[in-house]
Amino acid sequence: MYQKIYVPVDNSEHSLRGIELAVELGKRFGAQLVGCHAYAARMHDIRFKQMEFTLPAEYQVEEELEKQRSIHDTLITMGLELISDSYLEVMKQQCALAKVSFQPRMIDGKNFKVLVNDINNNDYDLVIMGALGLGAVKDSVLGSVTERVVRRTRTDMLIIKNTSPVEEQLNGKTGAEVKNVHGNGGNIVVAVDGSPESFAGLKSAIALGRELGKEVEAISVYDPYLHYTMFNSIANVLTEKASKVFKFKEQEQLHEEVIDTGLAKIYQSHLEVARQLAQEEGINMKITLLDGKAFEKILQYVRRERPWLLVMGRIGVHSDAEMDVGSNTENLLRLVPCNVLLSSRRFTPPIDLRAEESMTWTEEASALLNSAPEGVRGVARTAIHRYAMERGHSVISRKIIEQAMAPILPRSAMLAMGIIAEEAAIRKISEHHGETYICKECGYAARDVLPVACPVCGSETAKFGKIDKQTIQNLGQLEGGMVEEVAFDDRRLLWTSDAKQALRGVPSGYQRRRAKAQIEKTARVRKLPSITKDLVLEVAGEVMEATEKLEERGRLSQTETAPDEAIRREGEFSWTSDAWARLQRVPEGFMREGTKKRMENCARRRGVTLVTLEIAEEGIKEGLKAMEEMIARQAQEGKGREPENR
Amino acid sequence: MATERAKRDWNEVEFLRWEEFRQMAPAIIQLEISRLGEMIECFPTDTDFRNALVKARFELKKFSECLAGCGKESLEEACAGHLRNAIFSLSFDFSWLDEEVAGTLKYILERLMNVHNRIPLIY
Structure with missing residues (x-):
């Protein structure tokens, strides 16, 4: 794994631990060690000249000044070399004892610059460096040289933060003073986010774990809360009107659905891939999925589990390749109380690699992927590849995308993102008695006649799917007989009969689908075993309030009318409040009385005793019609009388 | 024509870099495509209105694809037509529609027009 390990030294406590660990790794991996001390002779020289004026008066004589300059020059040129030699001697002796090949290096120059230059121009495959140098004080968390080297190099770096003796770090303390919960000096924790850097980090961790006898585990963190913050922030600045136009609540729900279910599955799949990689190496690895802000959750995990080493990708899955260090990595590098391995290598798990190399995408599938937001295309492409590879496909078609995304994205999100084009019309088709042909490409609906070509996207006849009412009805019957319902994210939930009945109180169509999704989500959040009527009323109560006394077609459910305060009783009929209000808008007097009678007659004809708004409107229509007829009749009669009037 | 109008009514804050556009x-x-998708879902298949929305969504997708592959110089010639077609598809009298739906459509049109009107202002 490691053949050439580079160790910058400065005789600090962290540096000394770094040397110890490097020797240990050199021994186990058979690697050559290169120790390097950088010294800044030129800087010392300049500083001395700048401060000559502070020398005591006896030195401010020409001859003495020259002498002092000469002494200082000697000190700088030779002394610093001697110091470097001494620092490197420590490492040399340890290497000799361990029979590890060692090469010393001394470089004059600005420390971070020469180190970076040396690392970038050589083939070291690991750099081991202390998190802090000699200049560290109590509150220091990361030395400036280390930070600058981390930012400017692309070689794996193991940053030493634990200053306990390496023997103790690797084998644990014996007796009562066990420093961590494992008692063996701690495990290796790998933070996996699906990036090639994190997968390469996992490979390194497995190799280190094997050689050092350390257990390796993987964790992954997804952040479903960021969008809540974003939406709340936006909600505070939008006017009520703008919120309505923007359909803010629906957008928020869509995001919730996508993020709650989609992100968890994606990051879980990264962990599964990690586990598979470990299994291939003969390791049964523990995996843990966490939710929240990545660096915070990992930090908490590390503080709790106290691993020996945290392995992270230098940059994360969302970083540009040009990025020096990812923000989560940077925060953790400063804050975690354990050693850190920053992986700059890249490793793409074989399944993705094979998919990238062998998969062919149809034009339609490529276009569909391109229609997804740019930021998620990479993630979606990986998920689709994995799905297709696992099932032996070699060509990615639109159908494969639909199938691959189905377990990740809820159907509503797929519809909203245009992934399912032909589904768009199917839900409404049952209202139509003839045949309907739906274009699978764009969703165009043609009734009764199968088009030769789609007038919207130009697709040929074969792209149209026929949908008839019988099919839909059969499906409907099948679904209606089930007590177990499929939720918006394809999970199955149990509904009581009462709950299903209560849900019908929400107007059919979009409102009902939305209410159902809200109820299902609430049930899942609360971990309820089944959905009850009470829950339905609690979640969808507001929507139902206005309509709960009405059946779907606007007729009163006779069994539930009596106690409602909104009902007004007038003689043999009861009136809903809106029907009564409608009647009150008719001019008082004979017109209102006449209209009232017509409305009551309508109710009578329907065989109900409750006058609803629909019935009231029907009565008014009848009244208008009667009035028009009357006016027409009068006009006709007037015509007949015209000659006489003249 | 759009360029002339832009020159006449130009406002320097509306000019934008190609990268910004x-x-x-x-x-x-993409947001408007999603919004149209939701609306399409809510209308029965036997309405011309639904197919007009389908057409608009289709043209917006075309515009989006085209935009991803074109340069600043070829934008007007190669892509803007799709955006105009989408706008035309939505340019019907929707006063008969439910107030909320009509409001949303008006909002979508405004957003699309805003994108369209920025095209001559790209530098």
Whole structure:
């Protein structure tokens, strides 16, 4: 794994631990060690000249000044070399004892610059460096040289933060003073986010774990809360009107659905891939999925589990390749109380690699992927590849995308993102008695006649799917007989009969689908075993309030009318409040009385005793019609009388 | 014509860099495609209105794809037509529609027109 390990030294406590660990790794991996001390002779020289004026008066004589300059020059040129030699001697002796090949290096120059230059121009495959140098004080968390080297190099770096003796770090303390919960000096924790850097980090961790006898585990963190913050922030600045136009609540729900279910599955799949990689190496690895802000959750995990080493990708899955260090990595590098391995290598798990190399995408599938937001295309492409590879496909078609995304994205999100084009019309088709042909490409609906070509996207006849009412009805019957319902994210939930009945109180169509999704989500959040009527009323109560006394077609459910305060009783009929209000808008007097009678007659004809708004409107229509007829009749009669009037 | 109008009524804050447009337009178009998708879902298949929405969504997707592959110079010639077609598809009298739906459609049109009117202002 490691053949050439580079160790910058400065005789600090962290540096000394770094040397110890490097020797240990050199021994186990058979690697050559290169120790390097950088010294800044030129800087010392300049500083001395700048401060000559502070020398005591006896030195401010020409001859003495020259002498002092000469002494200082000697000190700088030779002394610093001697110091470097001494620092490197420590490492040399340890290497000799361990029979590890060692090469010393001394470089004059600005420390971070020469180190970076040396690392970038050589083939070291690991750099081991202390998190802090000699200049560290109590509150220091990361030395400036280390930070600058981390930012400017692309070689794996193991940053030493634990200053306990390496023997103790690797084998644990014996007796009562066990420093961590494992008692063996701690495990290796790998933070996996699906990036090639994190997968390469996992490979390194497995190799280190094997050689050092350390257990390796993987964790992954997804952040479903960021969008809540974003939406709340936006909600505070939008006017009520703008919120309505923007359909803010629906957008928020869509995001919730996508993020709650989609992100968890994606990051879980990264962990599964990690586990598979470990299994291939003969390791049964523990995996843990966490939710929240990545660096915070990992930090908490590390503080709790106290691993020996945290392995992270230098940059994360969302970083540009040009990025020096990812923000989560940077925060953790400063804050975690354990050693850190920053992986700059890249490793793409074989399944993705094979998919990238062998998969062919149809034009339609490529276009569909391109229609997804740019930021998620990479993630979606990986998920689709994995799905297709696992099932032996070699060509990615639109159908494969639909199938691959189905377990990740809820159907509503797929519809909203245009992934399912032909589904768009199917839900409404049952209202139509003839045949309907739906274009699978764009969703165009043609009734009764199968088009030769789609007038919207130009697709040929074969792209149209026929949908008839019988099919839909059969499906409907099948679904209606089930007590177990499929939720918006394809999970199955149990509904009581009462709950299903209560849900019908929400107007059919979009409102009902939305209410159902809200109820299902609430049930899942609360971990309820089944959905009850009470829950339905609690979640969808507001929507139902206005309509709960009405059946779907606007007729009163006779069994539930009596106690409602909104009902007004007038003689043999009861009136809903809106029907009564409608009647009150008719001019008082004979017109209102006449209209009232017509409305009551309508109710009578329907065989109900409750006058609803629909019935009231029907009565008014009848009244208008009667009035028009009357006016027409009068006009006709007037015509007949015209000659006489003249 | 659009360029002339832009010159006449130009406002320097509305000029934008090509990179900004490439960043801004797909985000807006994608949101409007989603919004249209939701509306399409809510209308029965036997209405011409639904097919008009389908047509608009289709043209917006075309515009979006085209935008991803074109340069500043070829934008007007190669892509803007799709955006105009989408706008035309939505340019019907929707006073008969439910107030909320009509309001949303008006909002979508305004957003699309805004993207369209920025095209001559790209530098």
